[in-house]
Amino acid sequence: MSYFSYKNNILYCEKVKISDIADKYGTPAYIYSKKTLSENFDAYANAFDKKSGLICFSVKSLSNLSILKFLSEKGSGFDIVSGGELERTLLAGADPKKIIFTGIAKTDEEILFGIEKNILSFNIESKSEMMRIEKIARDKKKLVDVAIRFNPEIDAGGHEYIKTGRKKDKFGILVSETLKLAKYISNSEHLNLIGLSCHIGSQIFELDDFKAAANFTKKLAEEVNKMNIELKFLDVGGGLGISYTDSNFPSPKDLLKIIENELQDRDEKIILEPGRSISGNAGIMISKIEYIKENYLIIDAGMNDLIRPALYNAKHSVINTTKGAGNNGSWTIVGPICESSDVLAKDYEMEAAEGDIIAVETAGAYGHVMSSNYNSRRKPPEILVSNDKYELIRKRETYEDLLKNEVDLSG
Numbered sequence: 001m002s003y004f005s006y007k008n009n010i011l012y013c014e015k016v017k018i019s020d021i022a023d024k025y026g027t028p029a030y031i032y033s034k035k036t037l038s039e040n041f042d043a044y045a046n047a048f049d050k051k052s053g054l055i056c057f058s059v060k061s062l063s064n065l066s067i068l069k070f071l072s073e074k075g076s077g078f079d080i081v082s083g084g085e086l087e088r089t090l091l092a093g094a095d096p097k098k099i100i101f102t103g104i105a106k107t108d109e110e111i112l113f114g115i116e117k118n119i120l121s122f123n124i125e126s127k128s129e130m131m132r133i134e135k136i137a138r139d140k141k142k143l144v145d146v147a148i149r150f151n152p153e154i155d156a157g158g159h160e161y162i163k164t165g166r167k168k169d170k171f172g173i174l175v176s177e178t179l180k181l182a183k184y185i186s187n188s189e190h191l192n193l194i195g196l197s198c199h200i201g202s203q204i205f206e207l208d209d210f211k212a213a214a215n216f217t218k219k220l221a222e223e224v225n226k227m228n229i230e231l232k233f234l235d236v237g238g239g240l241g242i243s244y245t246d247s248n249f250p251s252p253k254d255l256l257k258i259i260e261n262e263l264q265d266r267d268e269k270i271i272l273e274p275g276r277s278i279s280g281n282a283g284i285m286i287s288k289i290e291y292i293k294e295n296y297l298i299i300d301a302g303m304n305d306l307i308r309p310a311l312y313n314a315k316h317s318v319i320n321t322t323k324g325a326g327n328n329g330s331w332t333i334v335g336p337i338c339e340s341s342d343v344l345a346k347d348y349e350m351e352a353a354e355g356d357i358i359a360v361e362t363a364g365a366y367g368h369v370m371s372s373n374y375n376s377r378r379k380p381p382e383i384l385v386s387n388d389k390y391e392l393i394r395k396r397e398t399y400e401d402l403l404k405n406e407v408d409l410s411g
């Protein structure tokens with residue numbers, strides 16, 4: 001359930017008029033509903049039925065500090081992929097023992113940072129990474145908890161660019177290698193194997209794909225046990241699909257039912273790494289229609305603000321924040337960026353007039369986090385709504401912000 005809805009033809013987030021936020025903070029801007037985030041998280045946390053589990057929210061989908069703080073207070077753990085994400089989650093008050101560090105290119109600096117902060121686990125993605133973590137752990141005289149992220153060779157995910165579990169994908173360790181690495185770790189004085197992990201992709205609607213991943217995990221865990229290694233967790237990743245244009249998609253409860261069933265004979269804790277299915281429908285991006293030219297709606301948000309349509313040909317529903325105000329038409333909605341791929345939607349039926357504020361729905365995940373300064377545009381602000389209140393949780397960048405890291409060689 002998402003708390004963006006019309007009352008008397010005016011779009012609200014919870015009990016706040018979107019137009020009030022636009023008047024105060026301008027456009028483009030990202031607006032999040034706390035209640036939606038909260039319910040989405042609870043849908044996962046309450047879905048564990050038979051087994052204990054940990055939800056590690058995937059920080060890459062939405063990483064604003066205030067959002068992470070809110071989720072951390074609700075008991076969330078975090079799936080991170082960089083030193084920057086580690087810094088954020090710690091600043092947000094996360095329990096380090098609920099942080100798992102995934103990612104195929106962890107640097108020395110990042111590994112050291114994670115070791116010093118005593119995180120729950122590094123999800124190792126290659127033999128070289130394993131050796132490197134071991135070396136750093138040895139230098140620091142530490143025993144470091146790790147999991148192996150294996151590649152289950154499952155073809156799942158909504159777009160070529162978000163499939164991660166096929167043999168040819170760059171993620172994870174091939175099954176043929178996994179047991180060799182497990183053996184190595186079991187003999188290491190500085191590495192402690194506590195889990196197995198996989199993540200097969202994103203925007204997945206087929207629950208059978210998760211079933212296959214859980215089944216694979218179970219079988220590998222059995223093999224690992226045969227080496228006298230006891231594991232603490234089995235991590236089946238994130239990736240549950242959400243709907244961008246209608247409302248039919250599997251729930252966390254549906255997902256957990258299948259995973260718990262598949263892993264019912266196992267004693268380990270189940271970890272999930274959902275991102276989009278917690279943050280996606282909790283956010284919208286608003287934008288003003290600057291100009292109408294022929295059938296083009298030219299808006300003040302570009303692909304630098306929301307790149308998903310240009311990057312993945314992703315479809316978002318776009319609505320006018322005031323119904324009954326403009327002319328109905330079939331529009332191509334474009335932004336200000338000097339690229340022909342800066343198209344939010346094509347042949348899109350909606351009512352529109354110059355000056356109207358439109359809302360791009362389901363923009364909470366992979367929205368602001370992927371924004372950039374291309375064309376020297378300032379990244380948009382983020383606003384968090386809670387009931388009848390709203391707070392700025394990230395300011396719009398200024399022109400000074402754009403230039404502050406550049407070095408003026410003229411002295």
Ligand SMILES: Cc1ncc(COP(=O)(O)O)c(C=O)c1O
Nearest residue numbers: 058199202238239273274275276
């Ligand atoms: C390792 C890992 N875990 C979790 C996620 C979150 O996926 P989603 O936002 O689809 O739930 C991703 C996304 O790419 C990922 O790469």
